[in-house]
Amino acid sequence: MPDSLRVALLGCGVVGTQVARLLTEQADELRQRVGARLDLVGVAVRRLDAPREGVDASLLTTDAEELVTRADVVVEVMGGIEPARGLLLRAIEHGASVVTANKALLAADGPSIYAAADERGVDVYFEAAVAGAIPIVRPVRESLAGDHVQRVLGIVNGTTNYVLDKMASEGLDLEQAVKEAQALGYAEADPTADVEGYDAAAKAAILASLAFHTRVSIDDVAREGITGVTADDVRWAESTGHVVKLLAIAERNDNDGSPGVQVRVHPALVPADHPLAGVRGAYNAVFVEAEAAGQLMFYGRGAGGAPTASAVLGDVVSAARHRVLGGRGPVESSYADLPVLAPEAAVTRFQIRLEVVDRPGVLAQVATTLARHAVSIEAVRQVSTVDDPASTAHLLITTHVATEGALRATVAAVSELDVVKDVVSVLRVEGS
Structure with a gap:
């Protein structure tokens, strides 16, 4: 057995610095x-002159x-993606085991x-x-390799969860909540990857690949971010016993x-009584439904230097033990090779x-349109608007289960009705 193993670190940002520190401090x-x-x-590293507290400068190389x-x-x-992919392939070619935190690379290739x-x-x-x-x-x-996973439902992006939580708890609008997340270091200066759902989509692709033994790439993931969510949407959600979350769903x-x-x-x-509804701030949680194991939930910090470095070091220990x-x-397990279905x-x-328009017969016209597209109504709530209570009302319609395709066709048809002034929002209901 070897007396020592050589570990190389690619990257020395927030996570890399913590990995280097833990490798040194916990060496024994x-x-x-x-x-x-x-x-x-x-x-x-890219630059040798950047400050890196706690990292031996003699170890740095470009x-x-x-x-x-x-x-x-x-x-x-x-x-x-690059140069990370090329470097990992070169490392493997030279016989090294690899540990990566690179969701973008794994989801893409x-x-x-x-x-x-x-x-x-x-x-x-x-x-x-x-x-x-x-x-x-x-x-x-x-752990679940001997079971049949049916569904994975997760909050896998801490930035968007923090933003939506602030919108719900403090009544902030999206822009205000994003700025607060940036000030605290939860969001990047350019938050696009988070608020547009790209980060969550990469993680969803990885989880789906593992859960269903099928190759799933980020291009297979139907993606919609939170930029269309308003403070009004969040208030309405609360009034109906729900919480708005950005979910990654693989089923x-x-x-x-x-x-x-x-x-x-x-x-x-x-639904407010679902375990995922109580996930606050920048925390993450993943809810797994399996045939034999039943419902499982994994909860904790989803980002940050020290938490991520903890996961990295766990992988380093596993890879090193095998050496x-x-x-x-x-x-990789892709034996099932299931087709990835269209959105x-x-x-x-x-x-x-x-x-x-607030007049008799409006609900009947809307209900008829939904029925024509095979979308049935579970519940309806009507509220007169504050600005013009005499002539305008809000209809809040909750449907029974329907396909995404049927829903899109329904919304397009409803928007054409003379009695409908605006389709204010359409949100999926999950976890019930």
Whole structure:
């Protein structure tokens, strides 16, 4: 057995700095867990002159290509597609096991990394790529490998959860809540990846791939961010016993007898008594429904340097143990090869808010239009508007389950009715 293993670190931002610190501060304990000393042999950075508190400057290098060729375990926390992909493939080619927190790369081109690692006989670990410190990849990938996962429902982006929580608890509008998240470091200067749902979509693709043993890329994920959610939407949600959350949803759909995978990210109304409704601030939670295990929930900090570094170090220990004791970690499982279904096939309930002319017969016209498109009404609530109570009203319609395609056709038809002044909002209802 080797007495020591060489660890190379790619990236030294918030997460990378914490990984370097933990490797140094916990060196003795990590050695006991692994069975060999973990020697940090280099940290690849873009600039050598940037301040990096707590990181030995002698370890810094701008030559990442050379660094990965002399490591037993390569940790990638630099993010992005390139040069991360090329560096990981080069590391694997030279026999290194790899640990990555790069959700964007795995969601876009994970199979190329998995295939290269499988051919070379080395490990690929990526717990930190989804939900930070929350152990969700390993349970879905390994603990539930003998079960049939039916659905994964998750809050996997802490920034948007913080924003929506502030809108609900303090009545802020979206722009105000985003600025507050930026001031606290929860959101980037450019929050597009978070508020438009790209970050959550990448994580949804990874979880769907693991849960359903099927290759799912970010391009397969139907995506809708929170930029269309208003403070008014949040208030209406509360009045009907719901909370607005940005959800990542991956589910097996067998409704027509032909199994497939449905993966989507969008704002949704979650019943106030559902466990996900109580996830506050920048926290994440993933709710898994499996045939034998039943309902499971994983909750914790989804971002931040220390929490994410904790997940990275857990993977480093696993990969390093295999280098010392032999054996391999789990490999890609895509045997099911289920088709990824079109967004129109998604089945859920909807809440439609309309501004209508306040006169007899309006509800009948709207209900007839819904029925014509095979969308049935579960409940209706009508409220006169404050500005013009004599002539305008709000109709809040909750439907029974319907397909996304039917709903879109229905909304288009309803918007053409003379009695409908505006389709104010359409939100899915999940978790009930």
